[in-house]
Amino acid sequence: MNSFLATVRRDLLLAMRRKSEVLTAVFFFVIVTSLFPLGIGPEPALLRKIAPGILWVAALLATLLGLPRLFAADHVDGTLEQMALSPSPLGLLVAGKILAHWLLCGLPLVLLAPVLGVQFDLDASALGILMLALLLGTPLLSLIGAIGAALTLGVRGGGVLLALLVLPLYIPALIFGAGAVEAHIAGLGAGGHLSLLAAMLALAVFFAPWATTAALRVALE
Amino acid sequence: MRQSIIQWFKFGSPQSFYPLAGRMIPWFWAAAIAFGIAGLWISFFVAPTDAQQGEGYRIIFVHVPASWMSMFLYLIMAFWAGLGLALNTRVSGMMAQAIAPTGALMALLSLWTGALWGKPMWGAWWVWDARLTSELILFFLYLGFMALQAAIDDPRRADKAGAILALVGVVNIPIIYFSVKWWNTLHQGSTINMNKAPSMAHTMLWGMLLMALCFWMYSIAVALTRVRAIILERERHTEWVKHAVA
Numbered sequence: 245m246n247s248f249l250a251t252v253r254r255d256l257l258l259a260m261r262r263k264s265e266v267l268t269a270v271f272f273f274v275i276v277t278s279l280f281p282l283g284i285g286p287e288p289a290l291l292r293k294i295a296p297g298i299l300w301v302a303a304l305l306a307t308l309l310g311l312p313r314l315f316a317a318d319h320v321d322g323t324l325e326q327m328a329l330s331p332s333p334l335g336l337l338v339a340g341k342i343l344a345h346w347l348l349c350g351l352p353l354v355l356l357a358p359v360l361g362v363q364f365d366l367d368a369s370a371l372g373i374l375m376l377a378l379l380l381g382t383p384l385l386s387l388i389g390a391i392g393a394a395l396t397l398g399v400r401g402g403g404v405l406l407a408l409l410v411l412p413l414y415i416p417a418l419i420f421g422a423g424a425v426e427a428h429i430a431g432l433g434a435g436g437h438l439s440l441l442a443a444m445l446a447l448a449v450f451f452a453p454w455a456t457t458a459a460l461r462v463a464l465e
Numbered sequence: 466m467r468q469s470i471i472q473w474f475k476f477g478s479p480q481s482f483y484p485l486a487g488r489m490i491p492w493f494w495a496a497a498i499a500f501g502i503a504g505l506w507i508s509f510f511v512a513p514t515d516a517q518q519g520e521g522y523r524i525i526f527v528h529v530p531a532s533w534m535s536m537f538l539y540l541i542m543a544f545w546a547g548l549g550l551a552l553n554t555r556v557s558g559m560m561a562q563a564i565a566p567t568g569a570l571m572a573l574l575s576l577w578t579g580a581l582w583g584k585p586m587w588g589a590w591w592v593w594d595a596r597l598t599s600e601l602i603l604f605f606l607y608l609g610f611m612a613l614q615a616a617i618d619d620p621r622r623a624d625k626a627g628a629i630l631a632l633v634g635v636v637n638i639p640i641i642y643f644s645v646k647w648w649n650t651l652h653q654g655s656t657i658n659m660n661k662a663p664s665m666a667h668t669m670l671w672g673m674l675l676m677a678l679c680f681w682m683y684s685i686a687v688a689l690t691r692v693r694a695i696i697l698e699r700e701r702h703t704e705w706v707k708h709a710v711a
Contacts, residue, residue, distance in 0.1 A: 391629070391630075391633055395613060395626045395629060395630055396613070396616070399613075399616045399617055400616050400618075401616060402616075405612055405613060405616050408605075408608065408609045408612050409609040409612075409613060409630060411605075412602050412605040412606050412609065412641070413633070413634075413637050413641075415602060415641055415644065415645070416637075416640050416641055416644035419644045419645065419647070419648040420644060423647075423648060440644075444640065451636070455629060455632075455633055458629055459626060459629050462622055462625040462626050462629065463622070463626070465621075465622060465625075
């Protein structure tokens with residue numbers, strides 16, 4: 245457990261020293277969501293309807309932006325090999341890196357989402373559901389994305405390839421995440437969608453670090 | 466028993482699998498052609514005209530087998546990939562790599578014929594129906610697998626990375642399918658319900674089954690041909706390949 249926390253702390257510290265990288269993804273999220281009303285038109289009823297989908301798609305893409313960095317720097321300077329050789333299990337260290345990635349790339353999106361939701365004329369209770377859905381969904385995105393990041397580590401055209409691999413796997417999160425807010429607005433209650441998101445998160449917490457570790461070992465061979 | 470296990474593992478080596486595949490290919494081609502002729506004959510000349518859909522329905526004799534194959538082939542691909550990962554047999558990874566393009570082709574064919582069928586029947590090339598959407602996502606998964614394998618130069622690493630991706634995909638396919646299904650019922654975008662198809666005439670079912678067998682045989686023949694090419698390419702430095710090609 246100590247090595248897990250140490251990995252989280254190390255990755256957060258490294259990110260704090262290079263703030264621009266983290267902030268880029270956050271600003272990307274803000275800019276992309278602000279572009280949609282400009283393209284579609286400022287009619288509040290329409291914006292309210294498309295808001296959950298747009299915020300979620302933007303969150304998927306913003307998470308994707310940060311993914312190539314998850315292992316790349318450590319791979320280049322050999323840290324990753326040292327981690328693989330260290331006595332503490334690689335899966336634990338990988339889980340720590342994924343948690344740090346979520347704290348840097350996922351949590352800011354959750355906190356910003358209500359501000360952006362106001363731009364789309366969502367009311368307070370819908371904003372609450374949106375935050376809750378993102379809180380459950382963005383860790384899922386980081387976990388699934390980590391598998392893709394490990395598979396494309398050091399591969400030609402890694403960034404685009406990563407998007408191709410990971411985006412189809414993000415579809416269930418998108419459907420239930422955006423669906424939760426839509427169902428709430430439609431008066432159907434968001435409980436079912438949120439439960440399913442939580443179930444998928446539980447599955448991913450168990451399997452994704454393991455699959456990521458296997459993919460990393462392949463890349464390190 | 467012991468003997469048979471050793472026999473099976475023998476074909477895990479490219480050198481002994483290459484001639485075996487070569488011997489099997491003509492048989493699968495012959496079976497594909499035979500099933501194809503019988504299936505096409507039934508589907509065009511024997512099966513009755515559909516009361517509601519007219520002659521246009523006959524596209525399902527290609528569409529349904531293609532959709533089935535696209536799903537089966539992903540499972541088979543994942544099976545070989547998993548076997549390769551677990552037992553470290555080299556031919557398994559090559560099989561997975563050889564099956565992927567055929568699977569992608571089947572998914573594309575299924576989408577394409579589905580669009581051709583949808584236009585006269587539904588009045589739209591594309592509706593966001595659960596089955597259409599999940600077939601499209603399956604097509605994306607095939608493309609991702611192929612792109613990943615193509616991007617990695619070292620074939621051993623490509624096999625293993627592809628295998629992990631295929632297995633992750635297999636776990637996700639049911640989740641994706643059900644999420645798309647529920648998404649579709651929540652939105653109720655299309656009023657068409659494909660589940661309420663009228664019960665089929667027996668000849669139609671036979672035509673479809675024969676065409677499905679034809680597609681199976683074709684897929685196996687093509688995958689084996691492709692795996693032979695992959696074996697030659699990867700083992701080109703060995704003596705036996707130089708003898709085989711010379």
